[in-house]
Amino acid sequence: MLEVADLEVRYGAIQAVRGISLTAKRGELIALLGANGAGKSTTIMCIAGALKPAAGSIRIAGEDVTSAGPEAMIRKGLATVTETRDVFPDLTVAENLMLGSYIRRHDRAGVTEDRERMLTLFPRLAERSSQPAGTLSGGEQQMLVIARAMMSRPKVLLLDEPSLGLAPAIVDQIFEMIGVLKRSGLTIVLVEQNIAKALEVADRAYVMRLGRIAASGTAGEISAATDFNAVYLGG
Numbered sequence: 001m002l003e004v005a006d007l008e009v010r011y012g013a014i015q016a017v018r019g020i021s022l023t024a025k026r027g028e029l030i031a032l033l034g035a036n037g038a039g040k041s042t043t044i045m046c047i048a049g050a051l052k053p054a055a056g057s058i059r060i061a062g063e064d065v066t067s068a069g070p071e072a073m074i075r076k077g078l079a080t081v082t083e084t085r086d087v088f089p090d091l092t093v094a095e096n097l098m099l100g101s102y103i104r105r106h107d108r109a110g111v112t113e114d115r116e117r118m119l120t121l122f123p124r125l126a127e128r129s130s131q132p133a134g135t136l137s138g139g140e141q142q143m144l145v146i147a148r149a150m151m152s153r154p155k156v157l158l159l160d161e162p163s164l165g166l167a168p169a170i171v172d173q174i175f176e177m178i179g180v181l182k183r184s185g186l187t188i189v190l191v192e193q194n195i196a197k198a199l200e201v202a203d204r205a206y207v208m209r210l211g212r213i214a215a216s217g218t219a220g221e222i223s224a225a226t227d228f229n230a231v232y233l234g235g
């Protein structure tokens with residue numbers, strides 16, 4: 001479903017991503033792990049179309065979408081939840097949710113169906129649907145940005161650090177929902193600092209170090225074989 005080959009990304013003279021290749025099949029959840037500065041967010045932002053690669057290619061469902069740009073990427077079936085967790089604070093939860101469906105203006109029945117599905121999956125959002133999004137807790141805002149991303153009916157969902165700064169009970173709920181989305185056939189790329197949680201839900205994982213893939217394998221192989229202290233201290 002997603003094929004990234006030999007991706008390189010530069011910020012001026014800094015080469016943040018130095019030849020990354022990864023694949024995710026339909027319904028597969030891959031985790032992207034690594035220390036701060038390893039290049040995970042840069043990889044995600046490049047796949048999302050927000051950064052242009054210096055080299056390499058990105059394919060979704062076999063179609064070459066390299067350098068397609070953020071809106072084109074959404075139309076090609078890719079949705080992204082960035083670590084900044086941006087909601088429109090003065091708009092209600094329901095309005096925020098609907099903004100995620102703007103590329104589907106002519107599919108009202110489908111949009112209504114998806115909104116109901118998201119409100120069922122995230123009952124806290126249903127309870128708060130007429131509340132301004134800026135009044136939600138951090139965990140609820142995280143749920144909202146995931147649900148909003150799902151409103152474009154993506155084939156592939158990129159999730160950058162969904163557990164960042166959240167209480168353990170909320171993190172558990174969010175991971176449970178990520179599991180539900182995966183079981184519905186969605187392909188997911190998950191960047192996480194919470195390695196244990198990520199490997200619980202992931203099928204496979206890639207460990208990045210200094211802009212390269214240092215290790216990859218099934219979630220079981222990676223948790224057995226990887227010294228995460230070394231990874232996270234950058235050793």
Ligand code: ATP
Pocket residue numbers: 011014015016034035036037038039040041042043
């Ligand atoms: P974190 O977990 O801290 O988000 P990361 O693995 O996502 O880390 P990136 O944010 O992708 O890492 O950063 C990779 C490298 O690119 C780092 O050396 C970082 O300093 C550099 N970098 C990131 N953004 C920029 C930018 N806008 N301009 C210049 N360099 C950048």
